[in-house]
Amino acid sequence: MNNEDSTKKQILESAYSLFVEKGYRGSSMRDIAEHAGIKAASIYNHFENKEQIFEVVFIEKHPMFRILEILDSIRGATAEELLTNAVNRLNKELRSEPALLNLFFVELVEMDGKHVPRAIKTNFPTDSNFIKQIYEKKSEIRDIAIPVLIRFLIGTIFAHIMFNWFIGDSSSRRWGTSAELNDVLLRGILR
Amino acid sequence: MNNEDSTKKQILESAYSLFVEKGYRGSSMRDIAEHAGIKAASIYNHFENKEQIFEVVFIEKHPMFRILEILDSIRGATAEELLTNAVNRLNKELRSEPALLNLFFVELVEMDGKHVPRAIKTNFPTDSNFIKQIYEKKSEIRDIAIPVLIRFLIGTIFAHIMFNWFIGDSSSRRWGTSAELNDVLLRGILR
DNA sequence: CCTACCGATCGGTAGG
């Protein structure tokens, strides 16, 4: 039924935004229901219990897939351009939507990371435009395995943003700008 | 009083380990009390409420300070040695004590990061043995501001470990080893 | 430092 589907989707969207904002235990079934326009008891027509909702949300919204999706829209004539664009874009995206990583933190702290393996197995992307582009520009890059490169790239962005959280955004000037970090990154990656 | 002090400390230690393991809302005052060997009501002789406990714990155990503390014990004859040792040591430490970062995730998700600025202001280290050593070896390093370097170093370790969490530890072979990441990092930092 | 207790809220169920 169409109605069933759309209610289920609304529950998932509601749960996602609440989990990300308040954590798992901080988001009650009543909150999730209200935000989806129904009553708490009705949720149980679509899900067995609260944890099942989280499971589905986490698998669908695993930040890794979202990040690979963002990377797929990046273009660049040279490896340097491609990588610089990727860093800038990811940086911007993760800043404007810190929620992206929050879901993962909730999984780590409140769920002990137990859903991670299944999330990876369920929907790891089979082909990535970004990775394809990197392969085409392989000659400009040091002899590093591509997965290691991807890892380093994504990792650097995380690092950048997480460090800002650590020290608070207030004193960020003294700790360097995005461009400086990008420079160090490219030096390590390019020939 | 000595007794007051030690009870307070036990409450803080108990709260720390519980917050890290179960999150803020997942750790009840009764749990915290029991783990400290007292009853829940007695906590209020030492703290005004639950959030005040978290505040004190977070300021005392902010991962950034613990990391700088670990770095202070690192030695190395050359910049390369110093940095490699630092990467390996931090990596080992963060792996054996993932709790270190969990406290910060709890703060970000359940507290909205509101205690971060005060934690930084309250106890930022005035002198660091590690930073001093880096300065002495400045000639071997590219012309990067030292804070940027520290940031990149700590960030790389984070990145390494967080990426493992993201993909789950299962498929880690294909994504590269610690040594490979260290190599990319050093290329970017050393002259 | 404790026992006893408060109102509020939780996840989930019964029954229609």
Add this chain to the structure above:
DNA sequence: CCTACCGATCGGTAGG
């Protein structure tokens, strides 16, 4: 899909 309700647990207080 709802109303009504369950037992359990929460943070916090009173009073000694």
